[in-house]
Amino acid sequence: xxxxxxxxxxxxxxxxxxxxxxxxxxxxxxxxxxxxxxxxxxxxxxxxxxxxxxxxxxxxxxxxxxxxxxxxxxxxxxxxxxxxxxxxxxxxxxxxxxxxxxxxxxxxxxxxxxxxxxxxxxxxxxxxxxxxxxxxxxxxxxxxxxxxxxxxxxxxxxxxxxxxxxxxxxxxxxxxxxxxxxxxxxxxxxxxxxxxxxxxxxxxxxxxxxxxxxxxxxxxxxxxxxxxxxxxxxxxxxxxxxxxxxx
Amino acid sequence: xxxxxxxxxxxxxxxxxxxxxxxxxxxxxxxxxxxxxxxxxxxxxxxxxxxxxxxxxxxxxxxxxxxxxxxxxxxxxxxxxxxxxxxxxxxxxxxxxxxxxxx
Numbered sequence: 001x002x003x004x005x006x007x008x009x010x011x012x013x014x015x016x017x018x019x020x021x022x023x024x025x026x027x028x029x030x031x032x033x034x035x036x037x038x039x040x041x042x043x044x045x046x047x048x049x050x051x052x053x054x055x056x057x058x059x060x061x062x063x064x065x066x067x068x069x070x071x072x073x074x075x076x077x078x079x080x081x082x083x084x085x086x087x088x089x090x091x092x093x094x095x096x097x098x099x100x101x102x103x104x105x106x107x108x109x110x111x112x113x114x115x116x117x118x119x120x121x122x123x124x125x126x127x128x129x130x131x132x133x134x135x136x137x138x139x140x141x142x143x144x145x146x147x148x149x150x151x152x153x154x155x156x157x158x159x160x161x162x163x164x165x166x167x168x169x170x171x172x173x174x175x176x177x178x179x180x181x182x183x184x185x186x187x188x189x190x191x192x193x194x195x196x197x198x199x200x201x202x203x204x205x206x207x208x209x210x211x212x213x214x215x216x217x218x219x220x221x222x223x224x225x226x227x228x229x230x231x232x233x234x235x236x237x238x239x240x241x242x243x244x245x246x247x
Numbered sequence: 248x249x250x251x252x253x254x255x256x257x258x259x260x261x262x263x264x265x266x267x268x269x270x271x272x273x274x275x276x277x278x279x280x281x282x283x284x285x286x287x288x289x290x291x292x293x294x295x296x297x298x299x300x301x302x303x304x305x306x307x308x309x310x311x312x313x314x315x316x317x318x319x320x321x322x323x324x325x326x327x328x329x330x331x332x333x334x335x336x337x338x339x340x341x342x343x344x345x346x347x348x349x350x
Contacts (some may be wrong), residue, residue: 024333025333025336044252045257046257049257049258049261052258052261053261053264056261056262056264056265057261057264057265057268058268059268062264062268063264066260066264070252071252072251072252073249073250073251073252074249074250074252074256074260075248075249076248076249076250076260076263077248079260079263079264080263080267083263083264083267083268084267084270084271087267087268087271087272088271089271089299089303090268090271090272090274090275091271091274091275091278092275092295092296092299093275093296093299094272094273094274094275094276094279095275095276095278095279095292095295096275096292096293096295096296096299097276098275098276098279098280098284098292099284099289099292101276102279102280102284109276110273110276113272113273113276114269114272116272118303122300125296125297126297128293128296129293129296129297167314167347168344168347168348169340169344170314170318170339170340170341170342170343170344170347171340172315172343173311173314173315173318173319173339173340173343174336174340176303176304176307176308176315176318176319177318177319177322177335177336177339177340178332178336179300179303179304180300180304180319180322180323180326180339181322181326181332181335181336181339182300182332183297183300183301183304184323184326184327185326185330185332186297191294192294192297195294195297195298196297196298196301198298199298199301199302199305200301200302200305202302203301203302203303203305203306204305204306204309207306207309207310215302215306216299216302216303217302218302219298219299219301219302219305220295220298220299220302221295221298222298223294223295223297223298223299223301223302224291224292224294224295224298225291226294226298227290227291227292227293227294227295228287228288228290228291228294230290231286231287231290232290
């Protein structure tokens with residue numbers, strides 16, 4: 001934590017490009033948001049409350065789960081547990097961006113994380129694997145995804161009745177397909193494939209036998225352990241050469 | 248402890264959800280700022296990053312209907328063949344829609 005050199009030069013123009021680059025995927029987020037808006041209204045939230053929730057929480061799966069346990073009264077601890085469990089993947093996503101985020105001042109660093117979500121993180125993490133540093137997609141992409149989520153929620157609460165079942169169009173699979181495309185677009189070394197195998201198996205086991213919503217974290221940490229013990233050859237050579245390596 | 252879903256109660260519940268979610272967005276980075284990053288920890292977080300994706304997708308494929316499975320298989324095949332995410336996703340969605348229309 002001794003690094004005080006904030007070397008990342010943030011390019012606002014590139015952030016604007018990333019805003020438009022993630023616009024196609026945000027159209028799907030719009031549809032998903034509309035489905036949430038409709039569900040929220042049906043569970044008894046007012047339109048403004050649903051829109052406020054989407055604006056301040058901005059985490060779709062956890063919002064669906066929350067309105068699912070909505071009633072005349074809501075138990076606070078189960079609500080916290082469910083929201084934390086579903087969103088705990090953010091902890092790992094943020095941690096994985098740390099090598100880049102440590103090169104921007106803390107104020108900007110945490111401001112960027114306000115709009116961290118699956119899609120913009122997936123793009124940034126994949127580019128990082130390929131050696132490109134792209135925090136602009138977190139900001140620009142996150143902004144367009146956030147706006148789409150809010151606008152979609154608003155559409156859903158006011159015009160949700162007009163929405164035909166999005167499942168028949170396959171729209172419920174947008175995020176799954178997007179994340180899969182991101183994974184397969186990255187490096188596929190034997191080490192990565194082994195990590196995927198372990199992650200998939202651990203996630204499946206956790207999904208089957210652990211309490212709900214823990215499978216993402218369980219799978220991701222299991223996959224990470226493969227990386228902890230199996231270094232890329234060039235990295236191993238570098239570590240051996242330098243002894244202690246703190247860059 | 249329960250909160251009534253009165254106007255103020257709902258605002259409190261939304262505030263709780265927002266704070267919990269914010270903790271998850273900030274927490275990983277905050278903890279990392281106390282950890283020495285060496286080649287091994289960097290290897291861990293890089294492998295973990297792509298494992299997050301797999302850990303989300305695998306139970307989705309196993310628990311989903313035939314349409315969900317078709318979407319993921321079609322996206323994977325298209326991605327490996329043409330290496331362009333957006334067309335691959337579109338092909339995946341079309342696969343889901345057609346399977347659900349037929350089944």
